[in-house]
Amino acid sequence: MKFTFDRDAMIKEISITQEIISNKSPISILSNILLIAENNTLTIKASDASVNFITKLPVDIQEEGTTTIYCDKFMSILSASPAGEIEFDQKDITVTIKPSAKKIKFQLKSMASDKFPEIASTDGVQFFEVPSKEFKEMISQTIFAVSEDSNRYFMTGVYFEKKEDKLLMVATDGRRLSYAEKEIAQNINDFTPAIIPTKVLNSVLKNAPDEGNIFVAVVDKLIFVKFGNYEYSSLLLDGQFPNYSRVIPESQSSSFQVDKKDLEAALKRMTIMIDKKVSRVIFKLQSGVLTLISPESDLGTADEEIPCQYDGSDITMALNYIYIEEPIKVIPTERITFEFTESMKAITLRPEPESDYFHIIMPMNLD
Numbered sequence: 001m002k003f004t005f006d007r008d009a010m011i012k013e014i015s016i017t018q019e020i021i022s023n024k025s026p027i028s029i030l031s032n033i034l035l036i037a038e039n040n041t042l043t044i045k046a047s048d049a050s051v052n053f054i055t056k057l058p059v060d061i062q063e064e065g066t067t068t069i070y071c072d073k074f075m076s077i078l079s080a081s082p083a084g085e086i087e088f089d090q091k092d093i094t095v096t097i098k099p100s101a102k103k104i105k106f107q108l109k110s111m112a113s114d115k116f117p118e119i120a121s122t123d124g125v126q127f128f129e130v131p132s133k134e135f136k137e138m139i140s141q142t143i144f145a146v147s148e149d150s151n152r153y154f155m156t157g158v159y160f161e162k163k164e165d166k167l168l169m170v171a172t173d174g175r176r177l178s179y180a181e182k183e184i185a186q187n188i189n190d191f192t193p194a195i196i197p198t199k200v201l202n203s204v205l206k207n208a209p210d211e212g213n214i215f216v217a218v219v220d221k222l223i224f225v226k227f228g229n230y231e232y233s234s235l236l237l238d239g240q241f242p243n244y245s246r247v248i249p250e251s252q253s254s255s256f257q258v259d260k261k262d263l264e265a266a267l268k269r270m271t272i273m274i275d276k277k278v279s280r281v282i283f284k285l286q287s288g289v290l291t292l293i294s295p296e297s298d299l300g301t302a303d304e305e306i307p308c309q310y311d312g313s314d315i316t317m318a319l320n321y322i323y324i325e326e327p328i329k330v331i332p333t334e335r336i337t338f339e340f341t342e343s344m345k346a347i348t349l350r351p352e353p354e355s356d357y358f359h360i361i362m363p364m365n366l367d
Contacts, residue, residue: 001065001090003037005057007083007099013055014075016230017046019203020053021071032068034116037061045119046071051200052119054231066113069095077106120233122224127215128188130167132227135214138169139205141180141357143198144326147173154195154239160218161193170244176323177247180357191218195237200225204232247360249346252339256310257352258290260328260336266304267321270294273302274321280364281321286314317343318364324349327359 014033023030034045042059045052067090074097078086081099089096090110097106139158147155152174159170167188168181200223208214208227215226218236225232270281273294282293290308294301295318317340328336333351340347343366349359 001035001037001067002063002088003042003059003061004085004087004100005042005059007078007081007086009057010086011075011078013044013057014071014078016055016203016207017044017053017071018075019206020046020048020051020199022048022199024072026070026073029068029111029115030117031070031072032111032116033071033074034066034068034113036066036113038064045116047117047119048199049117051197051234052232053203054119056229065090067095067110068113068116069108069110073108077108120222120224122217122226122231122233125217125219125224126189127217127224127226129213129215130182130184130188132208132212132214133210134182134184135167135216136205136208136210138167138180138182138357139201140330141327141359142169142171142178143201143205144330145171145173145176145178145359146198149173154237154241157195157197157237158201159193159241159244160196160223162188162190170241172242172244172247174242175320175362177244177360178327178357179244179248179360182356193241194218194223195239195241196223197234197237200232200234247346249339249341249348249360252341252348254312254315254341255337255339256285256290256308256312257335257337258306258308260331260334262306263324263336264328266292266306267325269304270302271321273297273300279320279322280318281324282316282318282366284314284316285310285312287311315340315343316366317347318366319347319361320364323359323361 017033025031036043040061042057045054077097082101085100087098093110095108095110142158161168162185165186166181166183167185171178204225217224221236223234270292275297280295284291289305291303291305293303327349331351335352337350337352344363347361
């Protein structure tokens with residue numbers, strides 16, 4: 001097996017494979033990438049046994065072949081090599097990697113490709129198209145709200161559903177919920193609702209372009225995603241996702257609006273004094289003014305007033321500042337609306353003007 005490739009082009013592809021690989025042991029086949037050189041194309045495959053990634057790269061092949069190599073070490077070699085053409089030459093189990101620009105030679109041991117896990121084929125799979133920008137927006141508005149509790153594994157992914165002409169994504173950890181919908185399913189056949197692992201969604205969010213379409217298929221217990229020369233497949237999470245519609249308030253009688261930058265800056269200052277084990281910040285709401293207060297601790301306290309659009313009765317509520325900080329990072333509007341009924345009932349964060357996503361937070365005890 002022998003071919004030459006452009007160093008920078010290869011680094012781009014290998015950096016994505018590193019997002020997929022979770023086993024970092026050099027003796028595990030799951031720490032390796034599978035390389036298939038044929039027809040002047042190098043196919044690169046990576047897997048963690050649940051999430052798979054395939055990409056193709058044009059190369060100049062002198063001798064076709066197949067092998068696997070340790071991904072992290074290969075990336076280190078590429079990063080240390082000068083820009084330009086690099087030669088990849090395999091003899092038996094030894095791979096020689098030689099940049100053409102300098103007299104450098106690396107030798108890396110390979111492992112037999114027959115030990116690499118089988119990756120599900122997309123032959124016969126019926127994909128549907130969705131606009132890439134809208135699909136990425138749905139991911140970005142929900143993915144941070146998944147649970148980190150492995151005992152509730154069915155809540156560690158993002159719920160994906162088609163409802164009439166809409167695609168929905170929902171995530172929750174039991175104390176908050178993020179919901180996004182897009183009316184982009186008019187020509188999409190019904191599919192079984194799915195719980196998608198965050199690893200594959202994070203990689204799609206990071207690497208998919210804003211322009212063009214993404215191809216998606218939900219088949220049995222798998223999801224497939226394709227765009228450009230990239231192809232992902234992933235096992236779906238088993239389990240019954242919570243009935244999210246019960247958490248969404250039908251109506252809320254009160255609301256206030258704040259400038260996003262004011263709130264972000266004030267929260268950042270409050271976190272200097274907030275006990276990170278508790279993560280609680282007090283919202284004291286009065287006509288025209290929102291006061292943020294860090295509860296008193298052994299180290300001290302802090303408070304800050306910011307202007308807000310509100311003319312109702314005074315109310316005080318305690319919220320997890322992380323549950324506010326994370327959604328407002330991905331809300332692009334200059335102003336944000338908080339909707340509520342009373343201090344201990346669900347609070348809804350929305351962009352202003354209202355859009356096709358929102359975030360629900362359950363308050364904390366004031367004590």
